[in-house]
Amino acid sequence: MPSDKLHLSLGPVLFYWTRDHYVDFYREAADWPVDIVTLGETVCSRRRDMKLDDWLGIGRELAQSGKQVVLASQTLIESEADLRDLRKLCDNGDFIVEANDQSALQRLSSARLPFIAGAALNLYNPATLGVLARTGMQRWQAPVEMSRDDLTRLIADCRQAGVNQPCEVFAYGHLPLAWSSRCFTARRHQKPKDRCQFVCQQYPEGLALRSQESKEVFTLNGIQTLSGACQDLRHELSAMTEMGVSVARLSPRAEGMPEVVQAFHQARSGELPAPDPLALVDAELCDGYWYGRPGMDNSRTQTG
Amino acid sequence: MELVCPAGNLPALKRAVNEGADAVYFGFQNSTNARQFAGLNFTDKRAREGIDYAHSHGKRVFCAINTYPQPDGWQQWTRAVDQAAELGVDALILADMGLLDYATRHHPNVARHLSVQGSATSHEALRFYHEQFGIKRAVLPRVLSITQVRDLARQTPVELEVFAFGSLCIMAEGRCYLSSYLTGESPNTRGVCSPAAHVRWEETPQGLESRLNGVLIDRYADGERAGYPTLCKGRFEVDGETYHAIEEPTSLNTLELLPELRELGISAVKIEGRQRSPAYVSKVAGIWRQALDRLERAPDRFHPDPTWMAGLAELSEGATTTLGAYERRWK
Numbered sequence: 292m293p294s295d296k297l298h299l300s301l302g303p304v305l306f307y308w309t310r311d312h313y314v315d316f317y318r319e320a321a322d323w324p325v326d327i328v329t330l331g332e333t334v335c336s337r338r339r340d341m342k343l344d345d346w347l348g349i350g351r352e353l354a355q356s357g358k359q360v361v362l363a364s365q366t367l368i369e370s371e372a373d374l375r376d377l378r379k380l381c382d383n384g385d386f387i388v389e390a391n392d393q394s395a396l397q398r399l400s401s402a403r404l405p406f407i408a409g410a411a412l413n414l415y416n417p418a419t420l421g422v423l424a425r426t427g428m429q430r431w432q433a434p435v436e437m438s439r440d441d442l443t444r445l446i447a448d449c450r451q452a453g454v455n456q457p458c459e460v461f462a463y464g465h466l467p468l469a470w471s472s473r474c475f476t477a478r479r480h481q482k483p484k485d486r487c488q489f490v491c492q493q494y495p496e497g498l499a500l501r502s503q504e505s506k507e508v509f510t511l512n513g514i515q516t517l518s519g520a521c522q523d524l525r526h527e528l529s530a531m532t533e534m535g536v537s538v539a540r541l542s543p544r545a546e547g548m549p550e551v552v553q554a555f556h557q558a559r560s561g562e563l564p565a566p567d568p569l570a571l572v573d574a575e576l577c578d579g580y581w582y583g584r585p586g587m588d589n590s591r592t593q594t595g
Numbered sequence: 596m597e598l599v600c601p602a603g604n605l606p607a608l609k610r611a612v613n614e615g616a617d618a619v620y621f622g623f624q625n626s627t628n629a630r631q632f633a634g635l636n637f638t639d640k641r642a643r644e645g646i647d648y649a650h651s652h653g654k655r656v657f658c659a660i661n662t663y664p665q666p667d668g669w670q671q672w673t674r675a676v677d678q679a680a681e682l683g684v685d686a687l688i689l690a691d692m693g694l695l696d697y698a699t700r701h702h703p704n705v706a707r708h709l710s711v712q713g714s715a716t717s718h719e720a721l722r723f724y725h726e727q728f729g730i731k732r733a734v735l736p737r738v739l740s741i742t743q744v745r746d747l748a749r750q751t752p753v754e755l756e757v758f759a760f761g762s763l764c765i766m767a768e769g770r771c772y773l774s775s776y777l778t779g780e781s782p783n784t785r786g787v788c789s790p791a792a793h794v795r796w797e798e799t800p801q802g803l804e805s806r807l808n809g810v811l812i813d814r815y816a817d818g819e820r821a822g823y824p825t826l827c828k829g830r831f832e833v834d835g836e837t838y839h840a841i842e843e844p845t846s847l848n849t850l851e852l853l854p855e856l857r858e859l860g861i862s863a864v865k866i867e868g869r870q871r872s873p874a875y876v877s878k879v880a881g882i883w884r885q886a887l888d889r890l891e892r893a894p895d896r897f898h899p900d901p902t903w904m905a906g907l908a909e910l911s912e913g914a915t916t917t918l919g920a921y922e923r924r925w926k
Contacts, residue, residue: 471765475840503811584779
């Protein structure tokens with residue numbers, strides 16, 4: 292990976308796709324200008340089209356194409372079965388793991404394995420990052436709700452405290468905002484979660500939740516709730532580099548991902564076209580968190 | 596089982612103690628705790644009075660410092676920890692790993708409880724907090740079924756406290772950023788969810804509307820009972836249907852699970868609601884005291900008294916209660 296520019300990473304697919312869809316997606320992704328690819332099911336343990344071995348297989352192919360491969364752990368761990376899967380993931384032997392909850396931190400730190408610290412671990416201050424640095428953290432993700440100003444300060448304070456691990460920012464996609472034991476997609480279909488018939492697989496980009504005035508407020512994705520608008524920080528990549536952010540994460544979507552990656556690649560190379568009113572894909576955009584505002588706000592549609 | 600009651604102010608604290616709470620929990624008047632409401636919470640002086648009152652009645656006091664220290668405010672949070680330790684609280688309720696680390700180093704003799712905001716849902720997660728910070732107790736998120744609580748109770752390295760009654764968060768606590776997405780303020784950063792300053796009510800030809808920072812959360816027909824526009828409890832449209840797409844306005848009530856919780860070795864049951872009135876806290880504490888006393892006298896023959904259930908339903912959001920995630924069907 293070149294070190295003089297911002298790295299691009301492809302986040303895990305948050306939605307439930309078919310096996311063929313994942314395989315095709317990653318076959319294409321092997322040729323995209325991303326440096327890091329994070330694989331795995333982070334949302335729901337009932338989604339079983341892909342087994343650990345399948346992810347490992349895809350991971351090896353991506354590694355051969357020069358990608359750094361990461362395996363992400365499930366964010367909400369609820370059962371003994373979840374813990375067994377987590378153990379297998381942590382012990383995979385090939386790829387570094389992104390820890391998305393403290394169960395994963397425990398498995399990885401007690402086995403003295405290095406890890407990436409995920410955004411849902413709530414890393415808001417240098418003291419917390421110091422704890423994780425001493426337990427094996429190699430890279431960390433800023434909380435999705437953190438502003439540019441707070442992050443600038445946090446990175447600077449971390450460096451002062453001797454915590455120099457690289458930081459990753461969620462730069463593109465619907466923001467992961469909440470996890471529940473209830474499945475909201477199954478609820479829409481009036482099915483109990485235990486017999487959900489995998490209805491979330493019908494929605495490869497999630498299910499829009501709108502206000503009664505048709506504003507897209509959230510996106511339902513099984514037990515996970517994502518933002519209604521799609522965060523796009525393409526125009527902030529040079530600011531990120533200046534602040535000391537090392538990696539910009541792009542969250543996969545079913546349609547238009549090659550264009551998204553290409554646009555970010557051009558932006559990090561300084562080829563940002565003049566402010567483009569057209570979205571990369573057909574989704575409402577937001578960037579409010581970055582400017583210390585409500586996450587749903589979009590600086591490009593505001594006046595004054 | 597210990598009965599842990601909320602104290603949003605000194606009168607609530609005293610009434611909880613009088614009605615039979617074994618412990619009360621409070622926070623300071625700033626963003627260091629997850630119930631930052633105008634006019635709520637404790638100054639140093641009030642806290643001292645409250646702690647004296649509880650201790651003189653043989654009751655314990657916990658201090659909640661359970662938001663996440665922000666990049667520009669580390670000292671505000673460590674000051675709260677120091678202050679609570681100096682006041683002589685019986686335990687600190689903490690969520691942030693950095694702050695837990697601070698408390699472990701600077702106040703090793705003050706017990707540390709993991710807040711529900713620390714999102715520990717497995718015994719491995721509890722082990723992490725136990726090994727790293729020596730926590731004595733953890734408050735479990737309201738997302739686990741009773742079977743999952745059972746599995747967890749069998750292998751936990753620490754005491755467990757579970758939510759018994761009050762508002763129901765249906766997202767894994769500590770990992771919910773919905774509020775800041777709409778308003779810029781969240782439980783983690785500011786100790787608030789769907790904050791009142793962003794709420795607008797408006798009578799319109801379509802009905803009474805509640806909005807959160809401009810976003811329509813719900814719309815009520817004439818005669819419909821309107822509730823506070825907590826963002827996850829509104830009526831939204833999904834795929835052509837308008838309904839409570841995330842959760843109905845309802846409260847958690849686990850009274851009927853008491854025998855099972857006792858058998859699992861749960862150490863404490865927690866009443867939510869530091870934002871509630873002293874009268875509310877007093878009624879809820881009284882009912883739960885009676886229930887726990889009856890449970891201890893005859894655990895095998897425990898049945899919730901219908902008057903308790905009715906009393907609690909009256910105090911609930913939407914006048915209904917649920918077992919929430921404890922009951923598998925709810926999911």
